[in-house]
Amino acid sequence: MAFNITEKLKVPETEGSSKATRWINRDIAPLKVSRRTWNTWTYLGFWNTGNFTAASYSGGSSLVSLGLSIPSTVGVLMIAKVFTVIAAVLNGWVGAKFHIGYTVGQRQVFGVFGSALGISMRIILGVVWYGSNAWMGGLCLGTILSTIFPTFQNMKNTFPEGVNMTTKELVGFLLYQLLCMVLLRIRPEKVAIPIAVSAGYNFFVMLAIVIWARVHAGTIGPLVHTTTTASGSELAWIWLYGITSTFGGIVTGIANQSDFTRFSIKRTDPILGTFLGLWFFSTLVPVIGIITTSCLQSTYGEQYWNPIYVVQLWLATDYSAKSRAAGFFASLGFTIAQIGNSVVENGIPGGMDLAGCFPEYINIFRGSIIIALLSWIVCPWTFYNTSSTFVTVMGSFSVFMTPLIGILICDFWIVRKRKIKLADLYHGESSGAYYFTYGCNFRALAAWTVAFTLNLPGMIHNITPSIKIGSGMYNYFRGNLFFGLAISVSVYYVLCRIWPIEEAGILDECDHFGTWTTEESQVLGIIPYEQVKGTPDDFCNKVTFDRDSEVSEIIVSVDQK
Template identity: 75%
Template sequence: MSFLKGFEIKSVQGKKTTTWINKDIAPLPAARRTWDVLTFLGFWNTGNFTASSYSGGSSLVSLGLSIPQTVGILMVAKVFVVISAVMNGWVGARFHIGFTVTQRQVFGVYGSGLGIAMRIILGVVWYGSGGWMGGLCLGTLLSTIFPTYQNMKNTFPESVNMTTKDCVSYLLYQLICMLLLAFKPEKIYKPVTVVAFYNFLTMIAIVSWARTKAGSIGPLVHTTTTASGSELGWIWMYGLTSTYGGIASGIANQPDFARFARKETDPILGNFLGLWFFSILVPVIGIITTSCLLKVYGAEYWNPIYVVQLWLETDYGPKSRAAAFFASLGFTFAQMVNNVVENGIPGGMDMAGVCPKYINIFRGSIIISLLSWCVCPWTFYNTSSIFVTVMSSFSVFMVPLIGVCLCDFWFVRGRKIFLLDLYHGGKDGKYFYTKGCNFRALAAWTVAFTLNLPGMIHQINPDIYVAQGMYDYYRGNLFFGGALSMSLYYLFCRIWPIDGAGETDESDYFGTFTTEEATRLGIIPFDDIPVAEAELLSEKYPFLANHGLASEKGNEFDVNVVELDAPGTLNKLKRWFGKYFET
């Protein structure tokens, strides 16, 4: 026990952690809510302005669709993405709680482990996948500086599925990202915005070069569809589902970031511009560039980092190296920030929800980073792996999960939550349900995803026959899986009503809301809670004495104050770093 005690999250101003709460999953006070419209725009653009988003049109084109149809699918699918992200993130923007805590509300204080476990698995896989792509970008960047790096001898056997250069680049990338993981989420908005803008200019420069090189827009944009009739309609359905599914994990954990919003409505415009306009524009840039280079080189270059490598391989002179340096610098930074912000930090938040007493966001992010090596991400790109197909089909689980969460907050609870009971496992809590699990939500989710399994199995292995109707259900999972889970959950809640649904706290016990917010929500502001009531509640809910009310009324939980005992210069450094990094 004494050994484990040494790993407990350190107290801040005497506020100790428990098995249900620490400073990173407690409702956020106003001091930590720093994200505005531009921040949310920058957040999504870290994912838009990456090599993965750039090549996003390739998967749709490979289905046999024409370029206009590909763009049409992107435009329609992103509408559903924007609506889902805004609606699912609203609970975070309003009550300032993250994904792990909202799962307690939906599935129960113990049943919440289901959604959290899925998010952790996805976080590990996508962190590894993004890390490998980032390693390639970093390797190209170093190759522009060091000729010996460009021509590094491969000492690995072919069975390893990667070269020595790739391995070194991936290792260096992972080490740098571990440093970036120390950024506090509320302080990362500045580098996010700068990196997104820089790499957008990089993409504009690449497509301009390709257009000039080809002298025309190229042949790819003039290709026609190879499907017709009802099959074309189902390909459209699958295209919409796969496009939505590619970001379903990010939609599910929107409360993690929406809770940092300064105002409840800030995520709306930022999400629209980032998730609709720019997320369509970037794949279009990739399509045009690939089409132009197909005319010049006779090959399709869907990965922009391969375009940069092409510059170095055809001409390793000063001009090519300079152009490649600035281009690969943008993609490297973008991949790093994107992997940290969309995979590492959210994964850390999920881990913090699993074991708040010992894991905070930073520790959880490091665990995600280390586990990402276990999935061998180099096999994602260098082999034909069934594992990749399985992970790309993971939306069959996430889409029904999102449907249940949306139904619970918007239709069952009427956008009201009782925060107090989210942070203890007592049987008298509103989210204890039956033995800690909300079986209504579990049943609705299980039925919706189970119907997708035959189609997913056929997608993984076409030799396994399934009825065409089951396969079509899988291809239209965005509509069928989401609508079915929402409908079933609402029906179950009407048949077996949830006790306390639609109720909210009488007062702002955590000191989370501003006076204006509390008034709008119809609850008593923190400063207006009588001292006698504060003391009684602190006795009934001991965690409130640590993360909200205190026996000395008015001592609001402040996560920005860090106990420092180092003298002189070291103390000053700690104070400076404490503003931006986890401590």
């Protein structure tokens, strides 16, 4: 038999499973009950993997730099997180109910071929933020090595000044990337306990640092006493921009919430965990960062917004056994948090997106490894060591993602009334409910285009201030969270009223994939999988699935009655 390289490259079959096709493999199929392992505590731990990182710790710095006082900064954070929680819960409900991820959900909204738009944006963001988190993770891991090995702490930099990184930083980054690539092998349903434990550990690390800073300084410091420099309407727009930018900092995680809610044991499990993690702790951690920075400013005359720099300060000023031990346990916590952020919040979702693009050849593990490798291309060290326009561009990417979230929510909650035909998400036949026109839903494309286009002038000015625009257009950009959502939802809804979507609000007649228990199927009003198993091909909507194992293979009946 001739050697066929394409066959060798295909996703390997698991024992007793069907082959993956161009539309489906084990990792993007609706999850069966045995793989749904996340409960309320898991979701609390999941959000806290992002909360207890250096990025979240320094979240208050950008708001303070806008000219807001500390009370105003806390107020902006609390209000922004309310909108964040609401958007995350609404957007994640489709995953909790139908157990499909963001990738497949894009087919539902933009069409089986038009879904490439939303998937491509998520892949790009996944690569960038994976690289950013990996660089910060490398600094954290390097700090651990510095606490153990004096030679590493005093390692000589062999790079010229123009490289924008040191030898020690590169070593930490490389080791961190290799460590994450090993951990990417862990399947999402297996991370529930590790992320909950790591979140608890990192919470106490944060508390220990702020307590130390307060005791060490003997004062709360000058930063907390700063006053708001703006007034009148400009202050209102700064508040609006602060809320928008805070929302934008996590917009990618909100957009792909269904990637994680699909693992929920019960439909309501993500709600409380999301509220506590995304509102309470997500607000608390930046406050800890503000207090710590203020205390240290009174002692050292500088603002240390990055907690790993605080640990490095310990080592630089006192390399005693006591200081090294404290530095080790603190940097261990930050390293674990970065790993959780890189693997769970960036690597796995990116792997799912690539798996959705090429199901025959890419699964979650292969896709996440590709994301990790591509993250080198964006040169993440420039994000932290130079004034990078690229960072400003990526920070403004919410103008594209926020309208997308609005359309996703409108489509599922209003247009489809929380009902989806799962079977039609996994084939590209023109008779399918998500084929629309040439495989694209031009209603969604039009609504998204209108919403983000209005923000482009303000985005361009934000990136290049020398390009002047009217104050109205810039203020529209500063409030793009509210304007982008309102425009995208309104335009999409109106277009769906004028040009109704066929089969909107219709469920499958039966459970093709073994997604629900018998009781859940009865609540939904569909025939349970156990009753469908073994029936003729045309029993249920002329489509059946080989679902005896964990991988589905679509079989479309030739006879289109």
